Amino acid sequence: MFRNTTLKITALYLSIIMLISLFFSFTIYQISVRELERGFRQEDRALRGAPPIRELITDDDFIETRQERLLEARQRIFGLLAYTNLVILGLGGGLSYVLARRTLKPIEESHEAQKRFTADASHELRTPLTAMQTEIEVALRDATLTKTEAKDLLKSNLEELAKLQTLSNNLLHLAQFGTNPDHKDILSIDVLLHSAVAKLKPLADKKKMKIQIQAAESHQVLGNKDRLEEMFVTLLDNAIKYSPIKTSVDVTVETRQKNLLIHIVDHGPGIKASEIPHIFDRFYRADISRTRDSTHGYGLGLAIAQSIAELHDGSISVRSELNKGSRFTVQLPAKLQE
Ligand code: ADP
DSSP: OHHHHHHHHHHHHHHHHHHHHHHHHHHHHHHHHHHHHHHHHHHHHHHHTSHHHHHHHHSHHHHHHHHHHHHHHHHHHHHHHHHHHHHHHHHHHHHHHHHHHHHHHHHHHHHHHHHHHHHHHHHHHHHHHHHHHHHHHHHHHOTTOOHHHHHHHHHHHHHHHHHHHHHHHHHHHHHHTTTSOOOOEEEEHHHHHHHHHHHHHHHHHHTTOEEEEEOOTTOEEEEOHHHHHHHHHHHHHHHHHHSOTTOEEEEEEEEETTEEEEEEEOOSOOOOTTTGGGTTSTTOOSOHHHHOOTTOOOSOHHHHHHHHHHHTTOEEEEEEETTTEEEEEEEEEBOOOO
16 A cells, blocks of 8 residues: 555656756756857857858858757757756656655554554454353353352453453543643642542552652642543552552652652562563553563553653653662653742
8 A cells, every 4th residue: 555655656756856857958948049049140240240251151051050050059958958857857766766755654654553553452352352252152051050150250241341441441542642632720749649549549458558659739730630640540550560569659759940750669570671662552561471460451551641741741751670669750841830
């Protein structure tokens, strides 16, 4: 598909280049011939003044030679211009192809990313659906299925459904990014962090983990409350999810120039240096055996969190050391108090 389009764009660029080149060649040719003729006319006038030559210039041979010279000069100019146009055609063809490739490259890349995303999403959707289908089919074939077994089946189906719901919500979220501008308010980072932590309290309690927040009232940003809260929930959820029990997560906020840096530090398994560049990619899950447990996600959390930070002109970075822990840092433009 992209090969054909590249060739079409190349042809379009080349036609434009050739049109311009031919137009200038035609103009140059016309001007040159006119100048030549004018030169000959001037020569004529000059020679007419000299009597012994007067006869000579009215001589048929002389006129013929003069016309031959003019024709020769015209042909030379024409040849030279034709040759120049051929060179431009060759060089222009190459240049047009390179330009067409350049024009299409970002579109091709985003098309590829979209294709990969759809394939990954379909795969993720299919897995729980297949699991549910198999379980139901086996249960239906079992004539001796007890009520307890049927209840277990429904429970397991419900778990898969919850996963599917999370996944479809996340996908919807990603699809909606940037479509509608979010409503923004002046928000306190301290309040946002505390409400994110409150949402994760059951999970933290279950793992006997402590989350400590150090933020000041002056730490404010201009942003969308729901989105920013979701971003902090994702980062804190990961910190809790991937850390061993009875460890702590420390959240600190610092002001640097016109930005706020929010550090979320855990004492979990850390992330391999080779995996760090990929963890913000959609559907990427680092070293599954090491970090995945029963509460694993779909590898969309950090991609969504990064998009939220970018929507607020910010970013998320990470520093991590294996078996020591990770530090996720959110950078957001600070809203200075008047
Ligand atoms: P998931 O839904 O799998 O948590 P994320 O996009 O949130 O997806 O994270 C991508 C991957 O980055 C995770 O699968 C995990 O391996 C790794 N990761 C994220 N946060 C942490 C953390 N705090 N400690 C260790 N690994 C982490």
